[in-house]
Amino acid sequence: MAEKILEVKNLVISFKTDHGILHAVRDVSFDLEKGETLCIVGESGSGKSVTNKAIMGILASNAIVEGGQIIYRGEDLLQVAEEEFHKIRGHRIGMIFQDPLSSLNPIMRIGKQITEATLVNGDKLKRMFEDIISDDLIAYKNAVARGELKAEKVIQAAEAANIDALNKNSAENADKKGVKAECKARLKAAKKEAAEIRKVTKAETEPLRLKLEETKKAAKVKVAEYKAKVLADYKKEVASANGDKEAIAAAKKKKTDNLRITKMEAKRRALEIMKEVGIPEPEKRFRQYPFEFSGGMRQRIVIAIALTETPEILICDEPTTALDVTIQGQILELIKRLKKDRDMSVIFITHDLGVVANMADRVAVMYAGKIVEYGTSRDIFFEPKHPYTWALLASIPDVDSKERLDAIPGTPPNMIYPPKGDAFAPRSKYAMEVDFLEEPPFFKVSDTHYAATWLLHPDAPQVEMPKIVSERIKNNLAEQGEKGGSENE
Amino acid sequence: MNNEEKEFVAASEESLHERIDDDHEDKTTKDVVDIDVSEEEKHYRIHPLLKRRPELIGSDVLLSVRHLKQFFFFGSKINNMKLKAVSNVSFDVYKGECFGIVGESGCGKTTTGRSIIKLYDITSGSVYYRGYRISAGSRWNKKEIKWKTIRWKQKVKELKADEKARIEAIPQDDPNREAKVAEIKNEIKLEIERGDIALKQIVDTQRAKIRQINFDNKHTPKRLMSEIQMIFQDPVDSLDPRMTVEDIIQEGLKIQGFKDKKENHKKVVEMLEKVGLVEEHSSRYPHEFSGGQRQRIGIARALVMNPKLLICDEPISALDVSIRAQVINLLNDLKEEMGLTIMFIAHDLSVVKYFCDRIAVMYFGKLVELTTSDELFKYPLHPYTKSLLSAIPKPNPLTEKERVRMVYKPNEVHDYSTDKPELHEIYPGHFVYCNEKEKEEYIEYVKTHVK
Numbered sequence: 030m031a032e033k034i035l036e037v038k039n040l041v042i043s044f045k046t047d048h049g050i051l052h053a054v055r056d057v058s059f060d061l062e063k064g065e066t067l068c069i070v071g072e073s074g075s076g077k078s079v080t081n082k083a084i085m086g087i088l089a090s091n092a093i094v095e096g097g098q099i100i101y102r103g104e105d106l107l108q109v110a111e112e113e114f115h116k117i118r119g120h121r122i123g124m125i126f127q128d129p130l131s132s133l134n135p136i137m138r139i140g141k142q143i144t145e146a147t148l149v150n151g152d153k154l155k156r157m158f159e160d161i162i163s164d165d166l167i168a169y170k171n172a173v174a175r176g177e178l179k180a181e182k183v184i185q186a187a188e189a190a191n192i193d194a195l196n197k198n199s200a201e202n203a204d205k206k207g208v209k210a211e212c213k214a215r216l217k218a219a220k221k222e223a224a225e226i227r228k229v230t231k232a233e234t235e236p237l238r239l240k241l242e243e244t245k246k247a248a249k250v251k252v253a254e255y256k257a258k259v260l261a262d263y264k265k266e267v268a269s270a271n272g273d274k275e276a277i278a279a280a281k282k283k284k285t286d287n288l289r290i291t292k293m294e295a296k297r298r299a300l301e302i303m304k305e306v307g308i309p310e311p312e313k314r315f316r317q318y319p320f321e322f323s324g325g326m327r328q329r330i331v332i333a334i335a336l337t338e339t340p341e342i343l344i345c346d347e348p349t350t351a352l353d354v355t356i357q358g359q360i361l362e363l364i365k366r367l368k369k370d371r372d373m374s375v376i377f378i379t380h381d382l383g384v385v386a387n388m389a390d391r392v393a394v395m396y397a398g399k400i401v402e403y404g405t406s407r408d409i410f411f412e413p414k415h416p417y418t419w420a421l422l423a424s425i426p427d428v429d430s431k432e433r434l435d436a437i438p439g440t441p442p443n444m445i446y447p448p449k450g451d452a453f454a455p456r457s458k459y460a461m462e463v464d465f466l467e468e469p470p471f472f473k474v475s476d477t478h479y480a481a482t483w484l485l486h487p488d489a490p491q492v493e494m495p496k497i498v499s500e501r502i503k504n505n506l507a508e509q510g511e512k513g514g515s516e517n518e
Numbered sequence: 519m520n521n522e523e524k525e526f527v528a529a530s531e532e533s534l535h536e537r538i539d540d541d542h543e544d545k546t547t548k549d550v551v552d553i554d555v556s557e558e559e560k561h562y563r564i565h566p567l568l569k570r571r572p573e574l575i576g577s578d579v580l581l582s583v584r585h586l587k588q589f590f591f592f593g594s595k596i597n598n599m600k601l602k603a604v605s606n607v608s609f610d611v612y613k614g615e616c617f618g619i620v621g622e623s624g625c626g627k628t629t630t631g632r633s634i635i636k637l638y639d640i641t642s643g644s645v646y647y648r649g650y651r652i653s654a655g656s657r658w659n660k661k662e663i664k665w666k667t668i669r670w671k672q673k674v675k676e677l678k679a680d681e682k683a684r685i686e687a688i689p690q691d692d693p694n695r696e697a698k699v700a701e702i703k704n705e706i707k708l709e710i711e712r713g714d715i716a717l718k719q720i721v722d723t724q725r726a727k728i729r730q731i732n733f734d735n736k737h738t739p740k741r742l743m744s745e746i747q748m749i750f751q752d753p754v755d756s757l758d759p760r761m762t763v764e765d766i767i768q769e770g771l772k773i774q775g776f777k778d779k780k781e782n783h784k785k786v787v788e789m790l791e792k793v794g795l796v797e798e799h800s801s802r803y804p805h806e807f808s809g810g811q812r813q814r815i816g817i818a819r820a821l822v823m824n825p826k827l828l829i830c831d832e833p834i835s836a837l838d839v840s841i842r843a844q845v846i847n848l849l850n851d852l853k854e855e856m857g858l859t860i861m862f863i864a865h866d867l868s869v870v871k872y873f874c875d876r877i878a879v880m881y882f883g884k885l886v887e888l889t890t891s892d893e894l895f896k897y898p899l900h901p902y903t904k905s906l907l908s909a910i911p912k913p914n915p916l917t918e919k920e921r922v923r924m925v926y927k928p929n930e931v932h933d934y935s936t937d938k939p940e941l942h943e944i945y946p947g948h949f950v951y952c953n954e955k956e957k958e959e960y961i962e963y964v965k966t967h968v969k
Contacts, residue, residue: 072838072839072840073838324623353622353623353865354622354865354866354867354906354909354910354911355622355905355906355909355923355926356622357909357911358908358909358911358923359923361911362923380838380839381839381911382839382913383868383910383911383912383913383918384911385913385915386911386912386913386914386915386918386919387911387915387918387919387921389915406915407915407916410913410914410915420840421839421840422913423843424839424840424842424843425839425842425843425868425913426843426846426868426869426871426872426873427868427872428867428868428871428872428895428910428912431872433847433850434843434846434847434872435843436840436843436844436846436847437840437841437843437844438844440808440810440811440841441838441840501913505913505914505916505917506916508914508916508917
């Protein structure tokens with residue numbers, strides 16, 4: 030079995046909104062193996078984007094991570110401090126967003142946007158200094174952040190309890206003033222407790238802070254030494270060049286290369302990457318603005334920006350939804366090729382099953398903040414087990430037939446009031462009584478294939494998948510058979 | 519536009535200008551006044567002088583688009599530019615069918631739909647509904663006058679030069695010189711006079727046409743127009759957030775002069791139930807609905823006018839997967855129930871294939887292929903259609919991973935340097951945009967492959 034590169038365990042994320050707590054992700058677990066493509070399929074609002082934003086550490090400020098772990102290289106990304114995340118975000122995990130127009134800055138030239146990251150990280154002295162102090166800095170910041178997190182959690186818990194109490198109050202029309210006073214008192218107590226926690230943290234982290242100061246001093250000395258050495262080397266070389274202009278130029282270049290990445294160097298790298306992602310005439314394009322590009326080209330630029338560093342994991346959040354079929358094909362081919370060339374793992378979010386079939390090694394189907402079924406793409410497309418997967422497969426118009434579509438009745442649930450039991454039960458015609466009462470666990474279908482539906486319970490009645498799906502699967506398999514046959518001939 | 523596309527457009531440009539004006543020759547509209555006014559015309563309150571194509575009235579052709587051009591002009595006075603969103607598109611839509619238009623974004627499919635219902639003033643060409651012209655543009659006629667005049671002036675100059683040369687050619691000592699000079703002068707004079715008369719005729723007919731076009735655009739019968747309705751792409755932007763659902767649906771009725779409030783409310787409720795909503799929804803505002811429901815409101819707004827032709831501009835591309843099938847099924851049901859003719863504009867080929875009887879493929883403002891949907895998928899002829907079809911992702915991991923996408927490069931595939939392309943009928947009902955040489959190739963291909 031391949032190496033697991035990323036592991037998401039029991040992730041729970043909620044959002045504070047004006048209407049109450051929105052439960053966006055409810056207990057999601059999956060893992061990503063090295064070199065594979067994992068497709069996450071689901072409707073809008075099923076929590077697929079939120080999960081991936083959590084991996085990137087770019088959740089909105091009203092998000093609450095209520096539990097779970099995202100383990101990358103033995104580290105829990107949810108516990109990592111912002112300082113340390115700078116080293117991961119973009120460098121190790123890259124992301125491509127859905128709308129290529131709104132993810133580019135409209136008043137900045139393309140070239141500047143691509144080289145921005147390279148130049149920001151280009152000061153080698155600064156990088157060196159940061160590298161030396163990073164361990165201590167991270168230890169210190171982590172300790173502080175953990176304390177802060179604890180304090181915040183206390184306040185958040187109090188706020189959540191208040192919202193619940195107020196909602197309850199309005200429903201029962203009980204004594205309003207009393208409840209409000211109670212809420213105020215609760216919040217005050219929580220704030221006091223938080224202050225206490227902060228004090229304790231400060232005391233605890235004091236030795237770490239002192240250590241950090243010391244390392245900083247040492248680091249400054251080291252960096253100064255390095256700089257002096259580089260300059261001394263340069264002077265020596267200039268002296269030994271005896272007025273040879275070429276030698277002096279070479280020495281100068283060596284000096285700047287040792288100290289920082291110049292704009293020229295950054296541009297050279299950017300042009301290389303632009304060529305790699307298939308942008309014709311990169312020199313000319315380098316100086317243009319985003320509005321001068323077509324949708325497909327813009328998406329290529331976004332991919333190029335993600336690739337200026339060498340990420341191990343590339344998260345693609347519906348990169349082709351805003352594009353036409355032909356351009357979509359081009360972008361999918363590009364992502365596939367880059368994945369192969371650069372040996373990346375890809376998490377691909379989409380709601381188009383055709384794209385899934387094209388890209389995926391494994392598929393996770395999400396509904397209402399949960400993964401309802403996951404397996405290899407063969408498992409999902411040829412032996413689907415969950416009624417939602419059946420419904421998805423049945424509801425896409427087929428090129429080969431004109432029979433009536435099996436539409437999914439109703440709309441996705443409002444996640445402020447997540448349904449009890451199986452979230453899909455109200456829209457499913459296979460729902461049983463137990464579906465409305467209890468949440469189904471994952472049932473194992475095969476080693477790679479799991480589905481969360483009570484239909485797989487040994488006591489459940491035997492249910493066949495809808496006819497339209499089984500026929501399509503038969504047709505698809507037959508198509509493959511024909512193709513294989515003709516190849517053999 | 520990148521270079522390839524520019525070349526594609528430029529290569530096929532000239533043939534456009536040389537096209538024959540097949541606006542059906544003026545059965546001088548004034549005669550029509552004496553003919554009995556039919557029931558239909560009375561019902562639709564059609565102006566007797568409105569231009570019509572008699573052979574289409576009462577026939578199967580519901581909508582006929584002839585040489586439709588829609589240009590957009592922008593830029594300053596010095597640096598003025600034009601965008602040819604639609605150039606020279608002609609097609610017929612038959613009663614009861616579902617006609618699909620596909621193409622990439624920016625190919626002019628939406629503009630075509632919008633031009634038909636007069637959301638834009640069309641630049642050139644005509645749109646006939648039930649045989650009556652509902653919209654027309656006069657740019658081509660104006661250009662015709664301009665160019666013919668310029669050419670004739672050049673011709674006159676040439677003639678004058680010719681005259682001078684011929685007079686000089688006569689030797690000075692010729693005894694009959696004066697007679698000869700007079701003869702030549704007379705000859706040229708006559709020719710110029712003849713040409714002037716011909717030009718005047720052309721200018722007069724074109725001016726008459728322009729007058730007719732302006733007249734038609736002014737007197738478009740409202741009742742006829744209200745039979746064509748449109749469903750828009752974005753269910754969020756196309757509904758006024760400050761109007762209740764009832765007001766939104768009623769608006770068209772009010773404009774058409776239905777003032778009875780009770781009657782209107784009844785119609786609104788009936789429509790809401792038809793599209794799967796309930797009466798309580800009528801007093802709510804659009805933001806209270808989900809995307810699928812909003813699209814249903816958009817459909818109800820179009821259907822309350824009791825349309826015969828429904829133009830659907832990407833009605834499902836903004837919707838979620840699970841909602842799409844619902845809307846497709848709804849449109850299918852309504853089509854049968856109300857006997858609608860549907861023009862379906864989309865870029866998702868599998869949906870178009872599922873929904874439509876005939877499909878037109880557009881590429882940069884031109885119609886490149888037009889045929890029945892089954893045939894288009896079985897025997898695509900134009901290379902652009904082939905590349906489009908090869909790009910459809912199918913939900914089948916076994917074949918999908920091996921799918922090879924074909925790339926369409928106009929200037930490599932076509933050679934339009936000498937022979938200009940036009941829309942040709944390869945075999946009955948299958949039109950392809952090609953030149954004579956390609957036409958023969960296609961016919962050959964069809965003979966060998968199609969049974």
